Amino acid sequence: MAQVTTGERKSIFSLFNFIALIVLGMGIYLTYLRFTGGLAAVTHLSDYNPWGLWISFDLLCGVALAAGGYVTSSAVYLFGMKKYHSAVRPAILTGFLGYALVFLAINYDVGRPWRLPYPLVVQQGTTSVLFEVGLCVATYLTVLFIEFSPAALEWLGLKKARNLVVKLTILLTIFGVVLSTMHQSSLGSLFLIAPSKLHPLWYSPYIPIYFFVTSIIAGLSMVIFESTLSHRFFGYKMDETHRKEANDITLGFGKAAAYVLAGYFAIKVMGISSSNHWHYLKTGYGAWYLVELLGFVALPSILYAIGVRVKSTGLIKWTSVLAVLGVILNRFNVCLVAFNWQLPPNERYFPSWMEIGISVFIVMIGLLLYRFIVTRMPILYEHPEYKGAH
Amino acid sequence: MDQVFYTLQDFMTHTESVTYLLVIATLIGMTLFWLFLTGGKKED
Numbered sequence: 001m002a003q004v005t006t007g008e009r010k011s012i013f014s015l016f017n018f019i020a021l022i023v024l025g026m027g028i029y030l031t032y033l034r035f036t037g038g039l040a041a042v043t044h045l046s047d048y049n050p051w052g053l054w055i056s057f058d059l060l061c062g063v064a065l066a067a068g069g070y071v072t073s074s075a076v077y078l079f080g081m082k083k084y085h086s087a088v089r090p091a092i093l094t095g096f097l098g099y100a101l102v103f104l105a106i107n108y109d110v111g112r113p114w115r116l117p118y119p120l121v122v123q124q125g126t127t128s129v130l131f132e133v134g135l136c137v138a139t140y141l142t143v144l145f146i147e148f149s150p151a152a153l154e155w156l157g158l159k160k161a162r163n164l165v166v167k168l169t170i171l172l173t174i175f176g177v178v179l180s181t182m183h184q185s186s187l188g189s190l191f192l193i194a195p196s197k198l199h200p201l202w203y204s205p206y207i208p209i210y211f212f213v214t215s216i217i218a219g220l221s222m223v224i225f226e227s228t229l230s231h232r233f234f235g236y237k238m239d240e241t242h243r244k245e246a247n248d249i250t251l252g253f254g255k256a257a258a259y260v261l262a263g264y265f266a267i268k269v270m271g272i273s274s275s276n277h278w279h280y281l282k283t284g285y286g287a288w289y290l291v292e293l294l295g296f297v298a299l300p301s302i303l304y305a306i307g308v309r310v311k312s313t314g315l316i317k318w319t320s321v322l323a324v325l326g327v328i329l330n331r332f333n334v335c336l337v338a339f340n341w342q343l344p345p346n347e348r349y350f351p352s353w354m355e356i357g358i359s360v361f362i363v364m365i366g367l368l369l370y371r372f373i374v375t376r377m378p379i380l381y382e383h384p385e386y387k388g389a390h
Numbered sequence: 391m392d393q394v395f396y397t398l399q400d401f402m403t404h405t406e407s408v409t410y411l412l413v414i415a416t417l418i419g420m421t422l423f424w425l426f427l428t429g430g431k432k433e434d
Contacts, residue, residue, distance in 0.1 A: 255427055255428075258423075258427055259420075259423070259424065259427060262419075262420060262423050263420065266412075266416040266419070266420065269412060270409055270412050270413065270416070273405060273408045273409045273412050274405055274406075274409045275405070276401065276404070276405045276408075305423070305426060305427050308427055309426070309427070309429065
């Protein structure tokens with residue numbers, strides 16, 4: 001294998017590895033409970049609340065936060081913003097792992113996971129939004145795998161296969177944008193069927209557009225956030241190009257995120273206006289809605305803008321955390337907090353510790369895979385044999 | 391905002407009027423925000 005090492009190897013006896021070992025042990029045990037005892041053994045899900053933490057966090061947040069792949073690759077390959085090129089591979093990798101883990105999580109969540117391929121090969125529910133989501137996610141996961149594969153093929157030294165896949169870059173990017181536009185919005189469309197269950201402030205006929213726009217915000221912010229973490233923990237793996245382009249990426253993506261957040265704020269206010277739901281803002285749910293809208297949409301937009309104006313990459317990096325938390329909060333609000341809002345408190349859903357444990361387990365698998373890949377494959381640096389050959 | 395609407399016509403007239411005003415405000419606001427966003431320190 002064409003192993004390229006650009007920095008030191010760290011000891012396996014670290015605090016992170018110790019925590020990872022505990023989380024993996026717990027996760028394997030909970031997985032055993034889940035697949036031997038069924039959903040009731042580990043979850044608080046019920047007929048009233050069939051979608052819990054695994055859908056709101058692992059799926060809805062997972063898909064949104066993995067949007068960096070299509071956002072970055074379309075910026076670079078479709079809009080010609082070559083100065084962000086070094087962000088493409090880390091973003092594609094994050095997207096690929098994100099979608100792969102969504103697929104893993106959905107196996108825990110559905111009652112009979114072995115029937116997951118049924119909509120594809122047995123019975124196509126072509127009028128169902130969920131069918132479209134399933135089809136798009138399955139196809140996009142394949143596209144992301146192919147988009148990611150040049151890094152793995154360079155690492156394996158398979159030059160011919162790598163050159164063949166690289167020729168498909170534009171086609172794959174277009175596929176990625178089309179599929180992402182479809183399923184990111186369709187995840188919001190899933191809630192169109194439940195106008196009486198979702199609180200009016202979060203329910204809107206425009207919810208597919210909200211989901212799509214927030215996925216762009218999540219994608220842009222995740223690239224900044226992930227790039228910050230990569231610098232902190234894998235900086236020794238980065239080559240000169242990646243280090244030089246890092247500030248441009250932070251400023252450029254911060255500027256885009258500020259503007260998209262401002263647009264999202266505007267269409268959210270228009271959504272309240274067109275349904276005439278102003279009076280709900282005076283209620284407790286209204287206060288919580290304003291926390292989301294002002295604290296996690298308007299505030300990051302302004303902070304991003306200030307950061308871009310004064311060229312403060314530190315401020316932009318911290319703001320990316322706020323923006324990512326905002327998207328997570330939005331998905332939690334839509335799927336958990338504001339869903340079934342009229343049910344009495346004793347019928348409301350709160351996840352069991354085992355559901356949280358499985359989610360932590362899945363995130364940990366993602367972190368370990370990310371670390372395994374970036375410390376071996378040319379993600380944060382260009383392979384010497386392919387310098388400038390993109 | 392808490393007023394009662396007796397016909398769909400009344401409701402649509404009211405909500406669409408407010409929304410159109412918001413659209414105009416958004417168009418102006420987004421232009422000003424873009425000027426703010428791009429008007430900072432120049433590249434060295």
